[in-house]
Amino acid sequence: MKQIVVVGGGPAGLMAAGQAAQRGLSVTLLEGQPRPARKLLLTGKGRCNVTNAADLSGLIENVPRNPKFLYAAFSAFSAQDTMAFFEARGVPLKVERGNRVFPQSDRAADIADALIRFAKQAGVTFRQEKAAALCVSQGKISGVRLISGAILPADGVILATGGRSYPATGSTGDGYRMAREVGHTLTPQRPSLVPFEVREADCAELQGLSLRNVGLRIAEAGCEKPVWQAQGELLFTHFGLSGPLILRASADLSEIGQKDFVAAIDLKPALSPEQLDARLLREIASSPNRQYANLLASLLPAKLIPVFVARVGIPPDCRAHALTRAQRSETAGLLKQLSFHLTGYRPYAEAVVTRGGVAVGEVEPGTMRSKRVAGLSFAGELLDVDGYTGGFNLQIAFSTGYLAGNCIGNGEELS
Ligand SMILES: Cc1cc2nc3c(=O)[nH]c(=O)nc-3n(C[C@H](O)[C@H](O)[C@H](O)COP(=O)(O)OP(=O)(O)OC[C@H]3O[C@@H](n4cnc5c(N)ncnc54)[C@H](O)[C@@H]3O)c2cc1C
Structure with a gap:
C-alpha cells in the first residue's frame, strides 16, 4: 500500500490526512505538538469562525493574494461542504453577521475534536514528532527525516505545517525551509491580519x-x-x-x-x-x-x-x-x-496569518501537487495565499487539504 506522510496536524493537515486515508492509502500524520490543532482552539476568540457561508465568488473576493489559484480548491470543497462536513459529524453550526459560521456551542474544541475524530476513524496513524527535512531522491519524495534523525519512508508527503503566526501553537514556519531545501521558491513572508x-x-x-x-x-x-x-x-x-x-x-x-x-x-x-x-x-x-x-x-x-x-x-x-x-x-x-x-x-506572535509562502506558480491548483518534486503536495497557510477575517483562512485550509488528500497518489508520480 502507498505510504503517505502528512506533516502538520492543523486543519489543513487533518483534513488532508483523513481524505487520503479514506481512499485506502496508509497515512501517518506527524505533529510536533502533544495535541493536534492547537491553533484551531484559539480561532474566533475560542469560538472558531469555521468558514464563511459565501458562494464561490464571495470566497474568491476575500482572498487578497492569488485568489485564482484557489478556484479549483474552493470548487472541490466549498463553504457549504465545510458546513455539511461538520454538521454530519455532530457539530451543529450557526451563521452570524457577515455570513460568519460558528459552532452552535461556541466551542472551537468541538471543531478540532470533529476533525481529529474524522482522521482517526479514516485510519490515520497519529505520531507526535517533528519533521526536520524532506528526503528526495532523483526528483521524487522518498521520505521524511525526523528531528531524531530517523527516516520515515514515504511514497508521498503532504506538507501542511502552517505559517509563522502564533508560533507558540507549533506553527514556527518549518515548512518554508523544508520546501525551499527541495527547490521550491518562497515569496517573502510577513505578519498579516495584524x-x-x-x-x-x-x-x-x-x-x-x-x-x-x-x-x-x-x-x-x-x-x-x-x-x-x-x-x-x-x-x-x-x-x-x-x-x-x-x-x-x-x-x-x-x-x-x-x-x-x-x-x-x-x-x-x-x-x-x-x-x-x-x-x-x-x-x-x-x-x-x-x-x-x-x-x-x-x-x-x-x-x-x-x-x-x-x-x-x-x-x-x-x-x-x-x-x-x-x-x-x-x-x-x-x-x-x-x-x-x-x-x-506587530510581530508574528500577534498576527492571525502569515502573508507569503510557497509560490503558487510551482503548485498545481487542481491537485495541490508540487510541479518541482514528484510525490510532494501542499495544503493550508504554508502556501502563498491568505484571506481576510471572516472564516476565509480556515476555508482555505479545508479546501486545499481536501484537494491534497484526494489527489495525492492519483497521478503518475507515485507509481
Ligand atoms: C488567534 C487566531 C485566531 C484565528 N481565528 C480564525 C478564525 O476564526 N477563522 C479563520 O478562518 N481563521 C482564523 N485564524 C487563522 C487560521 O487559524 C489559520 O489560517 C489556520 O489554522 C491554518 O491552518 P494550517 O493547517 O495551514 O496551519 P496551522 O493551523 O498553523 O497548523 C500547522 C500545524 O503543523 C505543525 N507543525 C509545524 N511544523 C511542524 C514540523 N516540523 N513537524 C510536525 N508538525 C509541525 C504545527 O504544530 C501545527 O499544529 C486564526 C488564527 C489565529 C492565530
Missing part, C-alpha cells in the same frame, strides 16, 4: 478605547491621495492601532514601516467640516459658558478628550463662547483627521 505600531506616544493613553463607525485613510506622509481607506471599527492599544479596520488594512498594505505612512482617523465620517462647524455652533449656543473640554464631551468619548485637547492646543478651560472661528475650524479639522504615523506591523 495590528500596526505608531510613532505617537499619546496613543498609549487611549489603550482599550474602541471606536465604531470611524473612517480611516492611510496615505504616504505629505500625499493627499490615500493608498487605502474604509469605514468601520478601530481599537487603540498601548503600542498602536488594532481592530477590524486595521487588520483589514494590514492584509492589503505591504510597505508599512518601510515608507512613512500616516493613518488619519475621521471621528465623524457622516459630517462634513461645514456640518461639524454648524454642530459646534449649536453646542456653543446651547451653553456658552461651558468649558472647551466639556463641549467636546458631546462629541467624543471621555477617554479621547485629554488627548484631543492636548493635540488641538486649545486650553481645556476656555469658555465655549470665547472660541474663535479659527479654533472651531481647528477642532473640526482634528475631528475629521486624528493622525498617527505607522511605524510597522
